[in-house]
Amino acid sequence: MSAAAVSVSGPKDFLSEVMAGTPGDNRLNHCIQCGSCGGSCPSGAEMEHTPRRLFALIQAGQRETVLKSNAPWYCVSCYYCTVRCPQNIHITDVMYTLKAMAIRAGLYHDAAMPGFSETFVDYVEKYGRSFELGLATRFNLRHHPLSLAGMAPLGLGMLKRGRMDLTPHRIAGMAQLSAILDKAKALEGATP
């Protein structure tokens, strides 16, 4: 084995870190590499690594490869893998953990994926509600400027049918929500 293939932190550390970051009895260490997750995944064909492969890489301590993978970002949260997993691993929850870890480590490979999530989060943190028009526009402007024009008919169609707001709605308890989220983030930063 080449030196580069050996993880610096040691394989077990990364596995423990991912498990600790995922709530409940997530059983990630029980993976038997059967592939029922990768087989069940609606976007599995587009993933650089199937969930199964990611779990092997996690066990092997390949932190960077895992956190750079597009796989977690292609997760659509359909939970097929979770309910079908013969080892009852909470796979979807692990995907959330990996996304958050990738953002923290700044290791995501295509900014578009986390970009969508982060844009969404921005709106929620500013208004307390999501705002589809703003979200789609800002996301596409930032990441897919060319496709913006292509999607315009859909946006217009939504507006025409009264299914899209032109301005965002702000909740009354915005200060309260901000206080909660700030505290939560501080606590999240404090605990791994």
Added chain:
Amino acid sequence: MSDSFEPVIIGFTCNWCSYRAADHAGMTRTQYPPNARLIRLMCSGRLDPTFVLKALADGADGVLIAGCHPGECHYLEQNYKALRRHRLLQRTLAQFGIEPERVRLAWASAAEGVKFAAEISEMVEEVRKLGPLNWPARPRPLATVPADIPVLSEVAA
């Protein structure tokens, strides 16, 4: 000695299910706290209530009574007698000021090492919270038959 209180538990187990559940915990290397010491009876129905009183009087902080699951007794239904005696025991001990949690009844089949270990772990934590049992206040010298412990005739059946 560590400063935290380590309770001593005496466990009465039956030959067919719960003692073997303890064996099964061993075979599957299921870890649990070392506070319990087991006594094998042929059946939980053999449990004479005075055994429990004796154990508590001699320094145990809690007593576990473990038998086969209801309906699975090796001797058909004798574990139901253990169930009845356990209830009466708890009532009687309450009159002595002893918390009912100190006498726990559990069912475990020969295949349930994990359950048996969990019962012990839970019980150790519960009794740890209750603290040491100093009852009766003065210990007896070794090897005397506890003649002054009341025989619970109403517990018999």
Added chain:
Amino acid sequence: MTSQQERVGVYVCHCGSNIAGVVDVESVVKFAAEELKDRGVVLARDYTFMCSVAGQELIEQDIREQGLTRVVVAACSPHLHEKTFRGACERAGLNPYLAEMASIREHVAWVHSGHAAATAKAKSIVSGTVERVLKNEALDAIKVPIDAATLVVGGGIAGLQAALEVAEAGYEVYLIEREASLGGHMAQFDKTFPTLDCAACILTPKMASAGSHPKIHLFTWSEVEKVEGFVGNYTVSVKKKPRYIDEDVCTGCGICVEKCPVLVVDDNFEAGIGYRKAIYWPFAQAVPNLPVLDPDTCTYFIGAKTKDKGGCKACEIFCPTVPNSILFGQKEERVTLKVGNIILATGWELFNARRIPQYGYGRLANVFSNLELERMCNAAGPTGGKIVLRDGQTAPKAVGIVHCVGSRDRNYNPYCSAICCMQSLKLAHLVKERSGAEVYNFYIDIRTPGKDYDEFYQRVIDEGVHFVRGKVADVSDVPLGPGEESGKLYIQVEDTLAGLQRRIPVDMVVLASGLEPRHDSAEVGKTFGISCSTNGWFIEKHAKLDPIATMTDGVFVAGCAQGPKDIPASVAQGAAAAARVLSYIRQGELALEPVRASVVEEQCSGCRLCNGLCPYNAISFVEERRVSEINAALCQGCGTCVAACPAGAIQGSGYSNEQLFAQIEGLLREVRHETEVV
């Protein structure tokens, strides 16, 4: 005190590193030798393996030379080696019941990791055992006579083997089978792995031998309802279900079956892919060679129930025997049997793949179970051995075999069903041979640990069967993209070796459904006084050293009732169970643990409280003397009456109050000392 006169030897076993790796054995020995000296311990030793011949000789030598009167062995669970060490004592002339074991492996070393706490606990246990053994009494084993007749429950290959072995040795066997014929699941198969012997060719001779053996009394279409008694002396009540056939008259000519106009799906023998009549042969080579009438589908019975008048009666009309063999009025019968031993070979059931909806079984026409495919491969089956789609005609061009259906899956059964890999390889071979179809096996691991099994796997690879490593995600009849053809079944899977998601179009899917315990195994276990594992299989006495006996003396297990296994293992276990039974029979009587209750009449007040407590009705009241009395032959030694007697008049040998009080004191030795110090 008596303890002053007794000479106790304490032996602490290392069990290699099993005990010594956690418990400080030397410290335990020192404790016994020094601290327990005043309790009568005259010597304490440790040894790597006490159970070895050398270890046992050590004890024997000490008994002879040091004059030990009591022995304590701190080692594994008494369920493993109590007999071993009692045997050693007996050989040295010490009553075997003056020895006791202290379990410091299963109850200490294997469940605790802190050395200090584990060692302290081991000392308490040794102390408790020493106190107990001081109160032990010399006892004699109880001898019970063994009835030479044997009950075998289940007429599959395991039960057949057991029954034939016992009968060949010259003893009576009652063979009970729930279905209408002997044969079990093996009779449904076409070929057997890995040799591809025809299942019927090797099974039916055994069925015929059992059917005609003068020592074997066959009860098919029958079930055991109740079992009473104990080893050597069981009374068994058997329910014979009505076949509506006069077994003594019927010649098995089959005209009734031919004339019956009602055709129904045969969910039993044909696994749902074939038909049978309302009066039917269980299958062609059935033993006994008698049809059975199914009142739920018979026109006469349905008519009699709904309209108060029967109809049809074609079977009766055409029956050529005199008197007529059809008995519409036949009723359930009950038979009582006396036997000394029981062999349970009740077998398994197929996992119901409908529980995994994503595989489409029961919904998609061309998804079959492995058992259905076994019938399809069988020349005597509904398709005459042709591999066809649901239309009964079209041969599949591609077939996918899905492994681990309901097995190795915590959503269903966590265990490996042990036989499905080999069965799937066999089916792959047969499908390929019969239809020429491309065959894909989808597996997690191929498990071929039997003799010549992996060689068979290699052969199937050579035959061109495809292998894809991945647990199948789903089977669907809907194409994903415009490039996918309609009318196919798509197997979606991650090819884990290629790291790709694949969708493989096939015409037929075969689900390698796993083995499950019989749905009523818990109830059956209760009837025979044995228990089931969490997965529902009968629990053997010891997983390694006694996989044949059970916790109930005189009840043995064989075949899949004890856990999934293949035919050779079932046959071996059936024969082994028979050997155990024969050994009991030849001994003529059996030595039982002398754990029994007895009444000390002088102390008995005649309150009768104990009378109703005994589950075996062993306690009766003697009017003349106004005392209760215990029948030692009936008593099983549970001790409930001992605990209940308000006068303390009932003695429990082996588990006396004195022994148990002493053990409590011994276990709490250091706590008592501490409190005294305080």
Added chain:
Amino acid sequence: MKALFYPGCSMQKNARPYLDSLLAIRADIDLELQEIDDWNCCGATEYMSVHRVAAHSLIGRNLALAQQQASDSDVLTAGCSACYLNLAKTDAQMREDAHLNATVNEALAAGGLAYQPGSLKVRHLLDVVCHDIGYAAIKARVVKPLHGLKVAAYYGCQVARPDYDGRWDCHEHPTAMDQLLRALGAEPVEWSLKTQCCGGHMSVIGPEVAFGLIRRLIHGATQAGADLVATLCPMCQLNLDAYQVEMNKHFHSDYQMPVLYFTQLMGLAFGKNAGELGIGKEFVDAAPALAKIQAEAPKVAEAKRKRRPKPSDGLPPPRME
């Protein structure tokens, strides 16, 4: 019955027809909804990807407000699958994970709030309608049965999975909506894709993946002979309806499969007019499909006379038993 109601952002706008139709039928089914005052966005599947604890706290605020405002019902219902799942997930994981529970409550305390996990029963609207109101009560309200309308009941992912509280009969092939449709007089079609993914956020971040999934669903419903798809989730409706047009462009196909909310179909069966139910705001026009509704119940094909099976019939048919 009475229930606390969490509408969610989608129902406010893009899924307005869902909300409108729900409001239109609630009196008929005797469902009293108490909207959580000043609720905030649930974070969809996005917030959880960025900040896990903050995401649970974001959801926790809604749970805490609901618990505070609850008067005589502990049922909290949401119509959007993602909202429902998020609320249920936070409640379940706070129950299971003591550390998470403590952390979220510490965050909530910064806003003067607290939530006791398990104090509310989080339920999807379909669950409340089918299992609490019940099919019999619904059937009794039907004045214009949807006779002749073949509907593919589409549940999507997040209602039946992971199903923290065991509310559904099956993770893959639930039957509640099928039974509801039957109660309305419609004919649910048998199809394989009831809980397959609609594409979720892939329609925005990776449209080609989404188009494949959308096509499969629309094709599956068409192949099963459905006149329309009934859904219970704004995201599913948006992907299957609005993106159906884009998907057609992508594959050069011409699927025309209308997608309506189950509440809209309930409204039709209860005799409400289409406008009141928000019908007409869908991209793929539902009018041609709805025109198939017949006044009379279609004659059930007469049960085939029992005849003896013949070998030419092939093997006995598969059964679900």
